[in-house]
Amino acid sequence: MENSSRHEPWRPRPFSVAVLESDDTLADALCDLLRESGFTAACFADVASLAEARMASPFDAYVLDFLADWSPGSSALERLVDAIRAGEEKDAPIFVLGNQPHPERVDRLSGILMDHRIRYQLKPVKTSYLARQVTEAVAKWAGL
Numbered sequence: 001m002e003n004s005s006r007h008e009p010w011r012p013r014p015f016s017v018a019v020l021e022s023d024d025t026l027a028d029a030l031c032d033l034l035r036e037s038g039f040t041a042a043c044f045a046d047v048a049s050l051a052e053a054r055m056a057s058p059f060d061a062y063v064l065d066f067l068a069d070w071s072p073g074s075s076a077l078e079r080l081v082d083a084i085r086a087g088e089e090k091d092a093p094i095f096v097l098g099n100q101p102h103p104e105r106v107d108r109l110s111g112i113l114m115d116h117r118i119r120y121q122l123k124p125v126k127t128s129y130l131a132r133q134v135t136e137a138v139a140k141w142a143g144l
Contacts, residue, residue: 015138016040018059020050021097022068026127030063033131039138047076051083058089061138063130066098066109078112085116093137095130099123 017039021027027043034041042059044050047069062084069077084092096118098109113120119137121130 014038014040015060015142016042016057017061017063017134017138018042018044018050018054019063020044020047020068021063021065023065029127030130033127034134037131037135039135047080051076051080054080054084054087058084058087059092060089061093061095061134061141063095063097063134066096066112075108078108081112081116081118091141093134093141094118095121095134095137097121097123097125097130 015038017031017034019027019030019034019041021030021043022045024043024045027045031041031043042053044053045068064077064080066077069075081094084090084094094116096109096112098120099122109120112118119133121133
């Protein structure tokens, strides 16, 4: 007797990556490369929209543009990183992208990097290189 119903094998959900980037071209290119590699990648243009999406469903990795939080005196990016490290994804890989920050922001940037074990990538960066770095970090984080 043949079983006519075929069951699909169980497959784990794809790893998810949040990309917060002020440069739309870089954000789209990075998300496209990550999707081609099997990730679920979501692009965000501001810290508030990423923070809201994260509350609904945390991500497995984060790529954050330091300049996306450009308002003087703002600490939104620091609060986001603090929330990630305090949440269920506390060990998730986080990459911060930036170029030479304004002198008044150097302390903020160094504080984020040192306090939270974050990888820093200097812009401009090749999207293929960054996608490979994210892929390797997620694989290591997941124990693959």
